[in-house]
Amino acid sequence: MLTLSDSLSQRRQLGRRYFMQIGGAALGSLALPMLNSRQAQGGGARSPVTGKSVICLFQQGGPSQLETFDPKVDAPAEIASVGGEIPTSVPGIRFGSSLPQLAQHAHRMAVVRNYQTNTGHGGVAPLVSKQLGDASIGSAYARVAGVNHPETGLPNSMFMIPQSIDGDQKTLGERFGKFDAVGGLGKAYAPFVPGGKGPLQEAMNLTLPRDRFDNRRNLLKSLDGARRQFDAVVEMDGLSGIQAQALDLVLKGVASAFDLSKEDPRTVARYDTSQYYNPRLWSYAGDKTRNNIPWYTAHTKTLGKMLLLARRLCEAGCGFITIHSEFVWDFHADSNNVAVAEGKQLVIEPFDHAVSAFIEDCEDRGLSDDILLVCCGEMGRTPRINKNGGRDHWPKLAPLMLYGGGLTAGQDIGRSTRDAGEAVGVPQTPDDLLATIFHTLFDYAEARLIPDLPTDLKRALASIEKNPGVLAIR
Template sequence: MAALEFFDRINGNRRTFLRVSGLLGASGLLAGRNAHGAAPLRTGKSVIFLFLHGGPSQFETFDPKPSAPAEIRSVYGTCSTSVPGVEYSANMPLLARVAHRTAIVRSYQSGSSAHRLQPLVAADTLQANLGSIVAKVIGANDTKTGMPTNVGLFPQSVDSELNGPISNFGNFASTGDLGLSTSPFLPGGSGDLQDAMKLHLSRQRLSDRRQLLSGLDKIRRSLDDQQRRGLDSIQRQAFDTILGGVAKAFDLSNEDARTIARYDTADFYLPDSWNDKNNRERYGHNAKSLGKLLLLARRLCEAGCTFVTVSTDFVWDMHADVNNLGVERGMQVVGRPFDHALSAYIEDVESRGLQDKILLVATGEMGRTPKLNNRGGRDHWGRLSPLLLHGGGLT
């Protein structure tokens, strides 16, 4: 399916197209097919999609509503930002200092108040992961570096003892009908999967094995044509990944120790703050991993990856019930590592001159209700959700 044909399938709905293409930076991604229909050219730009799974509160982040009635305002009050006249919730002091480098959209809505994966995987994306759309347009790997186009990062990506993708609300790796070759690559931390990406054979022997596989693949498989094409592409992707030495980009031990320390959110691992909740494991895993996940995302984009999803492991659902913390305690547990890690990312990317190369999008599947419930939590609200953008030539 040609790249532009995919967008033709979104029912001619202009608003839907703008939702999808705006998040992807589609004008750049689609700008590469030559007159002969050759493979699309890469622009050298990347997207990091920071998925605040659970649904972040707009009030306790970037829209504290200081002039609203007391029962609607941020429970933390406000703090001034580096943009005159703009205030954030007072629990976001580090992001407030770099507000002039970001764009906050206060009118964004996902259109749903359900715990699914929108806008990352939704009807608007034809049930395909946004990164899978990019992979369909420009190919599964960078042909020069071997870097996967589409990568999904979860706590397990930086620590094999932590959680992988949560599957309760949908499949992060869904490709719709785009084919298996567009699936996101899901690294598994420092365990066997990362080791498997390293080249333990000579290039000549690996080439011999490629030829052997090619010969065996001529045997008729009991798969339909589309599945065969997907598997062939996956095999090519695996060889390209290994030969490209991609494991180096995934290995944080190659990063400067001072940079790792700047991103690190492990100091926010405070079990006494969440041990009374059923969701306690996820709070802990998020605190241990968020900073390193953003650092890893930056490394991957710097090495040539085009679309990286970072998931926060479903910690933003703040009903104040048996499972989840309420807003005041929850934003201490979840908001502080977010403020720390994202501000570190922004400062790091700016210092490296990468701000025009990498677009970071931070949002969740919905927002939270204007009024607190009687337990001090905020419930689901699909009519508004916080949205932060950084870089990509937009900020």
């Protein structure tokens, strides 16, 4: 852990040995690799990344296609969308009744109605791909782009959980799979988890006496002084690239990107989804409560702010962010999970609010071409409602929505059968989604020139490059 205290910053010169200790002992266990040599060395070499960012909002548990983007109100009662459907800003396109805000943004989005995951149980697909050697998309991105942004020092790949916003919220951890899997790429390329555990999280903490911490001016003075001495040490003595990069992660002030208090309070309020917190909807059979209450609590209290934080981090240079809102989309209507009618209020409505706020914010800030938002889960829900008013796991069709990245503009892709049970014709798959994400992120011509890129990853990039992906490029 890096410590900047009164005695250190005012009485002792920060010399080469001290910075070596920070970069080596304090952060050495992190083993941060430098950016690939083409980026690190500069020299006019082009970057293997486009400069765009992707946010994947992962709807763990399997969102219902019928109550979101593919309603079937004319189907029999045991199949039809619970609560009906509503028109959107695109003539002829209708959404489930719990998405009134997103319905007004349909002309800015792409909805895929023939997306098929072929998995019927909770898991990590499509975030972890066989094409990538069982590595996560975020890990593969970090291996190509580098672990940290070359200018800000911000981690290039992050995995966000409710604890990233509120440390009191519970998290599923790896109960349903290892979302930060690195395959054969190496642990150093695992996504950074704000609010999680690990050496980097500890290393980013600044420990200061309370009276100094409370004095913002003195804190900034301490950091500015440390920066000047650090730059002098680098120039005179030369730290290793890894040590310099590790220290820069702290001293360049990247922590400010994580600070939502720097946002306009009106923007924070616009994103806030805590209004959907409603314990009354958790009662079951009169005297029972569902075991998944902590996940519904985390979803309603943090989803909007996780999207706001993701937008801030993308603006600061992060290339790939996964948002995991916990296992709340599993509408079985059993002792653990809510029924569809309850899930509409507890899960779908806060999703509608948060994603709409994100879209409006990006439009206002001119970010619609710079950030691609992907919303999907690992599967869909059964067309037929079960006897308790829930829908069960369904691998043959799942909802998929995308916004931004310079790719979307009211696209309506594919069709499903009358009961929203299967794709009509050839379905879109997680491989097609991966291609869309990679086309957004990478300059393939430059990525192929990275000299130390693992052979398996080079082969995967070459294969994915040939896939046109889900979306049409504007």
